[in-house]
Amino acid sequence: MVVDLSHQAPHLRKKARIILDDGSQWEGRVFAAGGERFAEIIFNTAMVGYQELLTDPSYTGQAVVMTYPLIGNYGINPQDFESRKIFLEALIVREYVPFSSNWRSTKTLKAFLDENAILGIDQVDTRALTKHIRNKGSSKAVLTVFDNPVEEYVEKLRQTTVLERYNVAKFASCDSKYTWAKPPKTEFRVAVIDCGVKYSILNYLHQQHCESTVYPSQVHGEELLEQGFDGVFLANGPGDPQPLHNLTRVVRQLLGKIPLFGICLGHQVLAQALGLKTYKLKFGHHGINHPIRNLQSGKIEIASHNHNFAIDPHSLGEEVLVTHLNLNDHTIAGIRHKTLPAFSVQYHPEAAPGPQDSLYLFAQFCQEMREFRRHRTQPQVLLSPWINCALSPVQEYLA
């Protein structure tokens, strides 16, 4: 139980505006930090997990609108961080709750935002803003406590760089390599290419007896191959995969020589390495309730999502198999190489926040490393080719 004694009723707090590049503006009140931020604005529909969202490096450069109206309810605890700091630019909510009630809570959300100088705005009609973003697409926005005219901000926004075609991942990556806690019994040694890796991923690898070494995203392929790792993990991260030419080249170099597993941005980079193209979604997928069909088992996984880009299905070649499908909009949610040990998913099996229906993918990665070890001499017969299961269309009985 932690409370913000300094918290004031909204009408006593500083006004803040959110101005989008189309000139639309939204009013709110500042509840943490202050000043002005330029960011890409997106919304997230998760009803829990704000602490994980805040510290997920994939949000670099973004201002996040939470669709659930009450945020701050259970405070901040020392255990649920996904990285070393807050990566997003601002948090926009309907009502900030300055009183946290949870046995693990040690500080309030406001205190945490203030420490990291992250702007917090509440009293915003977040539903209206969400629908605006949904209809118009994620866009550039300025969040400000200052009174400058809208036109001025719109002009400024026009001049700011967009996240597309820009390597944002390097900002989320670590500066130098480090090793994650050793598991009690190491079965595999895994290299993690860090574009903004979440701690949960490292923890789940750890749980699967993997000893992880985390490399900055600028790492060279040779370095990884020389170290004798059992597998390479391509981490999640922010932004557009297209500008990540070096990384794509590195992954292409690793293909077939070492098992690969990618998540989110890692998935997109693997796709690029396999010759596929990516495109930007209108407003991305940010939430923890999307249904994914595993096309091999036919089963549904409810999955955690946080991405703005997806694989272009028209670019699919002969050697790539679609393994997972998003049932909401039928975008590609998982792929694998038909013969080589390389697979990836667009969503987040490590959840945090979100359902843990897809944790089996970490075990699958280990299984592939195990197989690869056994068949190191004959990579071409490594895995039985995946049966291209027919994509059963969603039935529309009740239309």
Next chain:
Amino acid sequence: MKRPDLASILIIGSGPIIIGQGCEFDYSGTQACKALRKIGHKVILVNSNPATIMTDRDTAERIYIEPLTVASLEQIIARERPNAILGTIGGQTGLNLVIELHEQGILARYNVEMIGATAAAIKKAEDRLLFKNAMDSIGLNSARSAMAFTIDEACQAADSLGYPCVVRPAFTLGGTGGGIVTCQAELEIIVAEGLQSSLISEVLIEESIYGWKEFELEVMRDCNDNVVIICSIENFDPMGVHTGDSITVAPAQTLSDVEYQSMRNAAIAIIREIGVETGGANIQFALNPVDGRMIVVEMNPRVSRSSALASKATGFPIAKFAALLAVGFTLDEILNDITRVTPACFEPSIDYVVTKIPRFHFSKFPNTPAYLGTAMRSVGEVMAIGRTFKESLQKALRSLETKRHGLGFDKGEFTNLDSQELRELLRRPNPERIFAIKQAFVQGFTLDEIHQLTKIDPWFLYQISELVSCFANLTDTPELLWWAKRQGFSDHQLALKFGYKNELDFRQRRLDLGIKPSYKIVDTCAGEFDAYTPYFYSSYEYEDEVEVSARPKILIIGSGPNRIGQGIEFDYACVHAAYACREAGYEAIMVNSNPETVSTDFDTSDRLYFEPVTLEDILNIYEKEQALGVIIQLGGQTPLNLCRSLHACGVKILGTSPESIDIAEDREKFKSLMDKLGIALPPSGIAFTAEEGLAIAADLGLPVVVRPSYVLGGASMGICTSVEDLRRYLALARNEAAEEHPILIDKFLEKALEVDVDAVCDGVRCVIAGIMEHIEEAGVHSGDSACCLPPFSLAPGLIQKISAATTAIALALTIRGALNLQFALKDEQLYILEVNPRASRTIPFVSKATGVPWAKIATQIMLGATLEQLNPQVTQQSFYAIKEAVLPFKKFPGSDPILGPEMHSTGEVMGIDYDLGLAYLKAQYAAGTLLSDEGTLMVVCDESENLRIEELLYGFREIGMKLIKLSPSALNDRERFRTALGQIAQQEIKLLISLPFSTPQPEERTLRLAALARNIPLITTFRASQLALAALCSKRKNPVMTQSMGEFLSSSSARDSC
């Protein structure tokens, strides 16, 4: 994929509305029936409750309104030979029946498959020990506990677990018989009750987790083992108060993702382990607030009260999908109705806060203290949606219709309590506790202190403290008024705060400032996708996203929370109104606050506003929608009470004019009208003060009937046989009645026969829908009296007279729509008791018995149709339909189970047969009164009754029953009284007829309570005894047969045509 082998499916409804099993199962059942019919299944439905939409002609292929007993279900199965039976839709009643059918080998004999959940899964979920073992096997904690089959075993178990501990009977409804006990003496009492109410005489003694945080998850699973969580619910009232009696909030508020996901994982593991193959389940968890230790409390392997709430809270129709999953569909094959493009296999995300508050009616049971525990006592509930918890809490509180306009701040405060009294109110859970918390903050209690006393999570308490400080700091400025409205404060509260004349005065100020509510859509996906749901709620936000169509619109005002006297019957009528409006080409707009109902299914109307049924909220919607008019005569007294104010605000009232309503409700005006028409009224008077009351009574001569005008279900209504009685009642009635409404005093017509009439009128013609003869004599509230359609003892001339009087009154009042009249017949003289210018509680019963949708016809009249055009065909019935009331006395220990002018029943059943006796027998069976013609009958009555009952007793002897007769003097003999009590306790007595003594004696009451506790049929009126005898005689002559409603009705029209 849909299974091809299930051509016909039998669905079991949940029977009468009782505490713990409300009209949510009509909502679920109706959804399930419709969904299965739509995809081509033949649906056979059994339910004993006529006041349900599910028993309407269009809901299923075959409808049986028959007792929910194994015997009648076996007959139906033998006649219909269904391929499958779906028992997970009809509450605990449906589930228990399906298990019994299975265990008696009936399902196997007729080759009927159980779909939804298997017998093994149901057993595993419902049997406490099996459930606990199952939890152990998947590594989940449950409370430490031990089973007991006897009181001794229970004591041993409690000693090892330590006090306080919890007693939970296995296989019951609404937690009957359970409770927290703090010492062995308490334990023995509660265990005795628990063993009695458990269908398998088994109780669980459990470590106390009183005060822990309480959560529920609604889970769905399909035959491909896909599992999704539809909704999480957090209880405001922590462990110790039955969930049905707790304020609950969706989604969970105080769990982080880590904790929520571990609960989600547990829920998924549980549904798999228990083996619920398809459909929904509800799982309850308790969390230790100190360290987060999670305990699985219980699981319902079926659609439940909570799943209905979760459906309304999220927009995700759980029952409908559960039915589809049961016949083989998978979640990914079903489309989300709301987004129309995304599949149903997802987990709804909501962008608002939902608060449910139970509605209690302890005032009806003055002998039961108004405290809450693990046995459910609430009779209804409201739900409200807001963008914040504070807003939804205040909206829910004003939805309750308990004369509160939010969280207090309305002159209803506990200001006269000292801090010790307040502490007591906080410590022991009770219906008023939420207001006590607010008052405690006002009086300077700290949050921590209140938390220590209530154990309520500090998060909720903090929210309340914010409301208190917000209200204290308000000033009448645009900025702060906007802020106040955003916190859910009502116009009424703010008018009081700033000294406005009334709420309308403040409303004007608010509108002048441009402060208006905006409406938001409930869309299951937090705005991520386009939504097509016409399901809205209000909030004070910047964007109103609800567009008004160009179509002509009709606003239908619902009946709010269920309570004794205003239940599902009125919702039934409102649903028909929506159907009628839609058929006539109008846009039907529904406003209601009751999550249990069919009316708040967004499929029922064109648009649903889930809002409090108050003047403020209705005016807001009316103005936004620019409706042509408002229908107020179908939702019971709630909308009728708003009629005057709405009319004064310029709202167009459809149907009977407010002036006519006023004549019917104003005793003075009504009396002069009756005089003009030459229809007799019992001699009466009107009193504005207690003194006037006493004077009038002296004039009329005792006994008299006292009642406040404009009340419902006979609240504060009484029969006074002495002056002391009268004084007491006058004092009470003054408190209950609205200030501007006086008290009515009528001469009581002793031993008169009562008749209820339902009719429709278009102002020019009047059509009698049904004339119902009451079984019980006048003096028993019509809602508690059984009644028969058609009348069985009235001379044709008298029926003619009643019809003529009805028509005369209807036309004189220019009724446009429905009306209900009550007549009394004494010494060949017909008296009019009252006229209700609205649809009555009996409308659904009459509709079922006649096969004519009267509520719909009433609506069509309100929309301008004439009876000449509609021409409803009332055929001569070839059968008797008997409505019997179902009473909740068992849930209110200490309440004397006798019938009187104050209504106590929570629900009703219908029994139909060509033979009057059998119709009555079926009605009794359906109501759970298993009349037996063997064994001993005990009759307790005054000596003065001897003459009247002689023939009756002869009849009982004739059919071979042994007889014990006890007079008041016999009961004064300690030995004889003790013997009698023993005979009841030992269940030697099979039927107790106890006609209340003219001078009440505690012993007769004790015998009645003992019979009630032992489930021995109890009859307290002479006429009911006569019918019981007739029923038992018929039973000896003819077997009890079942027939579908279609068969009954076609036999009527066949007879009519020949």
